[in-house]
Amino acid sequence: MFPVRLARLVPERFELVSLYTHTVERAKILREQGLPAVSNMDQSLSVPHDLVIVASGPGTLAKTLVALCARNERILSETSFLPLEEEACKRLWNLPVSVLEQYWYTPLWSSVAKVLPSIGRVDQVSLSGLHCHHAASIFRRIFQVVDEMPRMLGSVDFPSQCIKTAERGGICLTGERQDYTRSLRVMRFERGLAVYDQSSNQYHSAFFGLHFEIRGEKGTITEAGVTMLDEHRYPMTLPFQFHTQRRFGNESLALTHVTVGNQTTFINTYGETNLDNDEIAIARMMELLMLGKDPYPIQEAIRDARLGKRFLANAPGMS
Numbered sequence: 001m002f003p004v005r006l007a008r009l010v011p012e013r014f015e016l017v018s019l020y021t022h023t024v025e026r027a028k029i030l031r032e033q034g035l036p037a038v039s040n041m042d043q044s045l046s047v048p049h050d051l052v053i054v055a056s057g058p059g060t061l062a063k064t065l066v067a068l069c070a071r072n073e074r075i076l077s078e079t080s081f082l083p084l085e086e087e088a089c090k091r092l093w094n095l096p097v098s099v100l101e102q103y104w105y106t107p108l109w110s111s112v113a114k115v116l117p118s119i120g121r122v123d124q125v126s127l128s129g130l131h132c133h134h135a136a137s138i139f140r141r142i143f144q145v146v147d148e149m150p151r152m153l154g155s156v157d158f159p160s161q162c163i164k165t166a167e168r169g170g171i172c173l174t175g176e177r178q179d180y181t182r183s184l185r186v187m188r189f190e191r192g193l194a195v196y197d198q199s200s201n202q203y204h205s206a207f208f209g210l211h212f213e214i215r216g217e218k219g220t221i222t223e224a225g226v227t228m229l230d231e232h233r234y235p236m237t238l239p240f241q242f243h244t245q246r247r248f249g250n251e252s253l254a255l256t257h258v259t260v261g262n263q264t265t266f267i268n269t270y271g272e273t274n275l276d277n278d279e280i281a282i283a284r285m286m287e288l289l290m291l292g293k294d295p296y297p298i299q300e301a302i303r304d305a306r307l308g309k310r311f312l313a314n315a316p317g318m319s
Helices: 002-009 024-032 041-045 058-070 086-092 107-119 132-143 277-290 298-312
Strands: 052-054 075-077 097-099 122-128 151-163 177-189 192-199 211-216 219-222 225-229 235-247 252-260 263-267
Touching: 002 277, 052 058, 058 075, 058 086, 075 277, 086 298, 097 298, 107 132, 107 211, 107 219, 107 225, 107 235, 107 252, 107 263, 107 277, 122 132, 132 192, 132 298, 177 298
Parallel strands: 052 075, 075 097, 122 192
Antiparallel strands: 122 211, 151 177, 177 192, 211 219, 219 225, 225 235, 235 252, 252 263
Protein backbone atom coordinates (compact mmCIF):
# COMPACT_ATOMS: atom_id res chain seq x y z
CA MET A 1 0.00 0.00 0.00
CA PHE A 2 1.55 3.28 -1.15
CA PRO A 3 0.75 5.39 1.96
CA VAL A 4 2.41 2.82 4.24
CA ARG A 5 5.54 2.95 2.10
CA LEU A 6 5.49 6.77 2.08
CA ALA A 7 5.35 6.84 5.88
CA ARG A 8 8.51 4.73 5.90
CA LEU A 9 10.32 6.70 3.19
CA VAL A 10 9.33 10.25 4.17
CA PRO A 11 8.83 10.08 7.96
CA GLU A 12 9.36 13.83 8.37
CA ARG A 13 6.28 14.48 6.17
CA PHE A 14 4.03 11.48 6.84
CA GLU A 15 3.38 9.35 9.90
CA LEU A 16 1.28 6.19 10.02
CA VAL A 17 -0.38 6.42 13.43
CA SER A 18 -2.86 3.54 13.12
CA LEU A 19 -3.87 0.84 10.66
CA TYR A 20 -7.29 -0.79 10.88
CA THR A 21 -7.94 -4.23 9.41
CA HIS A 22 -11.04 -6.43 9.71
CA THR A 23 -9.57 -9.48 11.43
CA VAL A 24 -7.58 -10.08 14.61
CA GLU A 25 -5.29 -12.48 12.77
CA ARG A 26 -4.41 -9.96 10.06
CA ALA A 27 -3.79 -7.23 12.63
CA LYS A 28 -1.39 -9.51 14.48
CA ILE A 29 0.58 -10.26 11.29
CA LEU A 30 0.85 -6.54 10.50
CA ARG A 31 2.00 -5.72 14.04
CA GLU A 32 4.73 -8.34 13.66
CA GLN A 33 5.85 -6.36 10.61
CA GLY A 34 6.16 -3.23 12.77
CA LEU A 35 2.87 -1.60 11.76
CA PRO A 36 0.44 -0.11 14.34
CA ALA A 37 -2.44 -2.39 13.33
CA VAL A 38 -5.68 -3.03 15.22
CA SER A 39 -8.89 -4.85 14.38
CA ASN A 40 -11.28 -2.31 15.90
CA MET A 41 -12.20 0.78 13.85
CA ASP A 42 -13.17 2.92 16.83
CA GLN A 43 -9.86 2.15 18.49
CA SER A 44 -7.98 3.03 15.31
CA LEU A 45 -9.81 6.33 14.83
CA SER A 46 -9.29 7.32 18.47
CA VAL A 47 -5.62 8.03 17.71
CA PRO A 48 -5.05 11.71 16.75
CA HIS A 49 -4.76 11.93 12.97
CA ASP A 50 -5.15 14.27 9.99
CA LEU A 51 -6.24 11.91 7.24
CA VAL A 52 -7.93 8.52 6.78
CA ILE A 53 -6.91 6.44 3.76
CA VAL A 54 -9.33 3.69 2.77
CA ALA A 55 -8.17 0.57 0.93
CA SER A 56 -11.27 -1.60 1.12
CA GLY A 57 -12.79 -4.08 -1.30
CA PRO A 58 -15.99 -3.22 -3.20
CA GLY A 59 -18.07 -5.36 -0.85
CA THR A 60 -17.47 -3.15 2.20
CA LEU A 61 -16.29 0.12 0.67
CA ALA A 62 -19.59 2.01 0.53
CA LYS A 63 -20.47 1.11 4.14
CA THR A 64 -16.98 2.12 5.32
CA LEU A 65 -17.03 5.48 3.52
CA VAL A 66 -20.50 6.34 4.81
CA ALA A 67 -19.45 5.52 8.39
CA LEU A 68 -16.28 7.62 8.12
CA CYS A 69 -18.11 10.59 6.59
CA ALA A 70 -20.58 10.48 9.47
CA ARG A 71 -17.58 11.09 11.73
CA ASN A 72 -16.44 14.06 9.61
CA GLU A 73 -13.18 12.39 8.67
CA ARG A 74 -10.94 13.71 5.92
CA ILE A 75 -10.86 10.74 3.53
CA LEU A 76 -8.72 9.57 0.63
CA SER A 77 -10.07 6.34 -0.89
CA GLU A 78 -8.55 3.88 -3.30
CA THR A 79 -10.55 3.09 -6.45
CA SER A 80 -12.07 -0.23 -5.40
CA PHE A 81 -15.59 1.24 -5.89
CA LEU A 82 -15.12 1.06 -9.66
CA PRO A 83 -16.85 -2.34 -10.15
CA LEU A 84 -19.89 -1.21 -8.15
CA GLU A 85 -23.29 -0.98 -9.82
CA GLU A 86 -24.85 2.40 -10.57
CA GLU A 87 -27.12 2.32 -7.52
CA ALA A 88 -24.15 1.87 -5.21
CA CYS A 89 -22.29 4.71 -6.93
CA LYS A 90 -25.30 6.97 -6.37
CA ARG A 91 -24.92 6.36 -2.62
CA LEU A 92 -21.34 7.55 -2.82
CA TRP A 93 -21.95 10.53 -5.09
CA ASN A 94 -22.42 13.26 -2.48
CA LEU A 95 -19.86 12.00 0.03
CA PRO A 96 -16.98 14.42 0.81
CA VAL A 97 -14.35 11.91 -0.29
CA SER A 98 -11.23 12.27 -2.45
CA VAL A 99 -9.97 9.37 -4.55
CA LEU A 100 -6.46 8.07 -5.23
CA GLU A 101 -6.37 8.58 -9.01
CA GLN A 102 -2.80 9.76 -9.15
CA TYR A 103 -1.75 9.88 -12.81
CA TRP A 104 -2.52 13.58 -13.40
CA TYR A 105 -0.25 14.40 -10.43
CA THR A 106 2.79 12.48 -11.68
CA PRO A 107 5.80 14.46 -12.93
CA LEU A 108 5.06 13.65 -16.58
CA TRP A 109 1.33 14.46 -16.63
CA SER A 110 1.87 17.54 -14.45
CA SER A 111 4.32 18.70 -17.09
CA VAL A 112 1.85 17.91 -19.87
CA ALA A 113 -0.74 20.07 -18.09
CA LYS A 114 1.75 22.96 -17.93
CA VAL A 115 2.56 22.91 -21.67
CA LEU A 116 -0.95 22.08 -22.88
CA PRO A 117 -1.91 25.75 -23.47
CA SER A 118 1.06 26.15 -25.84
CA ILE A 119 -0.52 23.90 -28.50
CA GLY A 120 -3.86 25.73 -28.61
CA ARG A 121 -7.23 24.06 -28.92
CA VAL A 122 -6.90 20.27 -28.68
CA ASP A 123 -9.24 18.14 -30.77
CA GLN A 124 -7.46 14.75 -30.87
CA VAL A 125 -5.98 12.55 -28.13
CA SER A 126 -4.52 9.09 -28.65
CA LEU A 127 -3.53 7.21 -25.50
CA SER A 128 -1.89 3.82 -25.03
CA GLY A 129 -0.67 2.59 -21.67
CA LEU A 130 -3.35 3.38 -19.08
CA HIS A 131 -6.16 1.01 -18.16
CA CYS A 132 -9.86 2.01 -18.56
CA HIS A 133 -10.71 4.51 -15.76
CA HIS A 134 -7.13 5.86 -15.68
CA ALA A 135 -7.33 6.60 -19.41
CA ALA A 136 -10.83 8.00 -18.98
CA SER A 137 -9.49 10.46 -16.40
CA ILE A 138 -6.86 11.75 -18.84
CA PHE A 139 -9.32 12.04 -21.76
CA ARG A 140 -11.87 13.84 -19.61
CA ARG A 141 -9.35 16.34 -18.20
CA ILE A 142 -7.84 17.19 -21.58
CA PHE A 143 -11.20 17.56 -23.33
CA GLN A 144 -12.74 19.20 -20.22
CA VAL A 145 -15.63 16.73 -20.28
CA VAL A 146 -18.21 16.67 -17.47
CA ASP A 147 -21.00 14.09 -17.89
CA GLU A 148 -20.77 13.66 -21.67
CA MET A 149 -20.52 10.11 -22.96
CA PRO A 150 -18.80 9.91 -26.35
CA ARG A 151 -20.16 8.31 -29.49
CA MET A 152 -18.30 5.07 -30.19
CA LEU A 153 -17.05 5.21 -33.78
CA GLY A 154 -15.40 1.81 -33.79
CA SER A 155 -13.92 -0.92 -31.65
CA VAL A 156 -11.78 -4.00 -32.02
CA ASP A 157 -10.25 -6.59 -29.69
CA PHE A 158 -7.37 -8.24 -31.52
CA PRO A 159 -5.80 -11.45 -30.12
CA SER A 160 -2.05 -11.80 -30.62
CA GLN A 161 1.13 -13.27 -29.13
CA CYS A 162 4.51 -12.00 -28.01
CA ILE A 163 7.49 -13.19 -26.01
CA LYS A 164 6.88 -12.86 -22.28
CA THR A 165 9.39 -10.36 -20.87
CA ALA A 166 7.99 -9.62 -17.41
CA GLU A 167 5.34 -10.48 -14.84
CA ARG A 168 4.14 -8.89 -11.63
CA GLY A 169 7.07 -10.41 -9.72
CA GLY A 170 9.73 -9.04 -12.09
CA ILE A 171 11.64 -9.81 -15.29
CA CYS A 172 10.99 -13.05 -17.21
CA LEU A 173 13.80 -14.69 -19.20
CA THR A 174 12.20 -18.01 -20.18
CA GLY A 175 11.49 -16.97 -23.76
CA GLU A 176 7.98 -18.40 -23.63
CA ARG A 177 5.21 -16.90 -25.73
CA GLN A 178 2.16 -15.39 -24.14
CA ASP A 179 -1.29 -14.63 -25.49
CA TYR A 180 -2.54 -11.09 -25.19
CA THR A 181 -5.35 -8.96 -26.56
CA ARG A 182 -4.99 -5.47 -27.96
CA SER A 183 -8.13 -3.39 -27.46
CA LEU A 184 -8.83 -0.31 -29.57
CA ARG A 185 -11.72 2.10 -28.99
CA VAL A 186 -12.29 5.13 -31.21
CA MET A 187 -14.68 7.66 -29.68
CA ARG A 188 -15.94 11.09 -30.56
CA PHE A 189 -16.56 13.69 -27.86
CA GLU A 190 -18.14 17.02 -28.67
CA ARG A 191 -14.68 18.60 -28.42
CA GLY A 192 -12.70 15.99 -30.32
CA LEU A 193 -11.55 12.49 -31.14
CA ALA A 194 -10.26 10.04 -28.52
CA VAL A 195 -8.38 6.84 -29.37
CA TYR A 196 -7.95 4.31 -26.55
CA ASP A 197 -5.29 1.65 -27.19
CA GLN A 198 -4.56 -0.91 -24.48
CA SER A 199 -2.97 -4.35 -24.44
CA SER A 200 -3.87 -6.87 -21.76
CA ASN A 201 -0.18 -7.27 -20.85
CA GLN A 202 0.64 -3.57 -21.18
CA TYR A 203 1.82 -3.16 -17.58
CA HIS A 204 4.02 -6.26 -17.67
CA SER A 205 5.85 -6.16 -20.98
CA ALA A 206 9.10 -4.56 -22.07
CA PHE A 207 7.58 -4.05 -25.53
CA PHE A 208 4.69 -1.84 -24.49
CA GLY A 209 4.72 1.24 -22.33
CA LEU A 210 3.07 4.63 -22.07
CA HIS A 211 2.59 6.32 -25.42
CA PHE A 212 0.29 9.22 -26.23
CA GLU A 213 -0.23 12.00 -28.74
CA ILE A 214 -2.21 15.15 -28.00
CA ARG A 215 -2.90 17.12 -31.17
CA GLY A 216 -3.72 20.80 -30.99
CA GLU A 217 -4.10 23.53 -33.58
CA LYS A 218 -0.60 24.90 -32.79
CA GLY A 219 1.35 21.74 -31.98
CA THR A 220 1.52 18.22 -30.60
CA ILE A 221 2.50 16.76 -27.22
CA THR A 222 3.76 13.21 -26.78
CA GLU A 223 5.43 11.35 -23.92
CA ALA A 224 8.76 12.63 -25.34
CA GLY A 225 7.96 16.33 -25.42
CA VAL A 226 6.17 19.09 -27.31
CA THR A 227 6.42 20.06 -30.99
CA MET A 228 5.19 23.57 -31.77
CA LEU A 229 6.09 26.76 -33.64
CA ASP A 230 8.64 29.27 -32.43
CA GLU A 231 8.12 33.04 -32.56
CA HIS A 232 9.10 33.00 -36.26
CA ARG A 233 6.66 30.13 -37.00
CA TYR A 234 9.43 27.59 -37.51
CA PRO A 235 8.61 24.16 -36.05
CA MET A 236 10.66 23.11 -33.02
CA THR A 237 10.63 20.10 -30.70
CA LEU A 238 11.34 20.53 -26.98
CA PRO A 239 11.78 17.29 -24.99
CA PHE A 240 10.67 16.65 -21.44
CA GLN A 241 13.95 16.75 -19.50
CA PHE A 242 13.84 14.80 -16.23
CA HIS A 243 16.65 16.18 -14.09
CA THR A 244 18.14 13.95 -11.40
CA GLN A 245 20.65 14.39 -8.62
CA ARG A 246 22.68 11.73 -6.86
CA ARG A 247 21.36 10.88 -3.41
CA PHE A 248 22.61 8.60 -0.63
CA GLY A 249 26.24 8.68 -1.77
CA ASN A 250 26.51 6.53 -4.87
CA GLU A 251 23.33 4.58 -4.28
CA SER A 252 20.69 6.26 -6.45
CA LEU A 253 19.58 9.17 -8.57
CA ALA A 254 16.47 11.05 -7.46
CA LEU A 255 14.30 13.29 -9.64
CA THR A 256 14.65 16.98 -8.79
CA HIS A 257 12.60 18.70 -11.51
CA VAL A 258 11.30 18.54 -15.08
CA THR A 259 11.86 21.15 -17.78
CA VAL A 260 10.63 21.81 -21.32
CA GLY A 261 12.99 24.23 -23.00
CA ASN A 262 13.60 27.03 -20.52
CA GLN A 263 10.33 26.36 -18.64
CA THR A 264 10.31 24.37 -15.40
CA THR A 265 7.17 22.27 -15.57
CA PHE A 266 7.51 20.25 -12.35
CA ILE A 267 9.47 20.50 -9.08
CA ASN A 268 9.83 17.40 -6.93
CA THR A 269 9.46 18.55 -3.33
CA TYR A 270 10.38 15.01 -2.23
CA GLY A 271 13.73 15.07 -4.01
CA GLU A 272 15.65 14.10 -0.90
CA THR A 273 13.94 10.71 -1.06
CA ASN A 274 14.06 8.46 -4.10
CA LEU A 275 10.32 8.10 -4.69
CA ASP A 276 8.97 6.68 -7.93
CA ASN A 277 6.47 8.63 -10.04
CA ASP A 278 3.37 7.06 -8.48
CA GLU A 279 4.70 7.67 -4.97
CA ILE A 280 5.43 11.32 -5.77
CA ALA A 281 1.91 11.78 -7.12
CA ILE A 282 0.20 10.08 -4.16
CA ALA A 283 2.29 12.07 -1.69
CA ARG A 284 1.19 15.26 -3.45
CA MET A 285 -2.46 14.23 -3.26
CA MET A 286 -2.18 13.39 0.45
CA GLU A 287 -0.65 16.76 1.25
CA LEU A 288 -3.18 18.66 -0.87
CA LEU A 289 -6.00 16.97 1.01
CA MET A 290 -4.41 17.76 4.36
CA LEU A 291 -4.26 21.41 3.23
CA GLY A 292 -8.02 21.38 2.75
CA LYS A 293 -7.98 20.95 -1.03
CA ASP A 294 -9.73 18.21 -2.97
CA PRO A 295 -7.31 16.79 -5.55
CA TYR A 296 -9.80 14.36 -7.11
CA PRO A 297 -13.43 14.38 -5.87
CA ILE A 298 -15.34 11.12 -5.81
CA GLN A 299 -17.81 12.55 -8.35
CA GLU A 300 -14.97 12.77 -10.89
CA ALA A 301 -13.89 9.24 -10.08
CA ILE A 302 -17.41 7.91 -10.66
CA ARG A 303 -17.61 9.75 -13.99
CA ASP A 304 -14.30 8.20 -15.02
CA ALA A 305 -15.52 4.77 -13.92
CA ARG A 306 -18.62 5.15 -16.11
CA LEU A 307 -16.53 6.09 -19.13
CA GLY A 308 -13.89 3.45 -18.37
CA LYS A 309 -16.52 0.72 -18.42
CA ARG A 310 -17.26 1.64 -22.03
CA PHE A 311 -13.67 0.74 -22.91
CA LEU A 312 -14.26 -2.76 -21.51
CA ALA A 313 -17.54 -3.34 -23.33
CA ASN A 314 -17.60 -5.39 -26.49
CA ALA A 315 -18.54 -3.23 -29.45
CA PRO A 316 -18.94 -3.89 -33.19
CA GLY A 317 -15.65 -4.41 -35.02
CA MET A 318 -14.09 -1.53 -36.90
CA SER A 319 -14.17 -1.57 -40.65
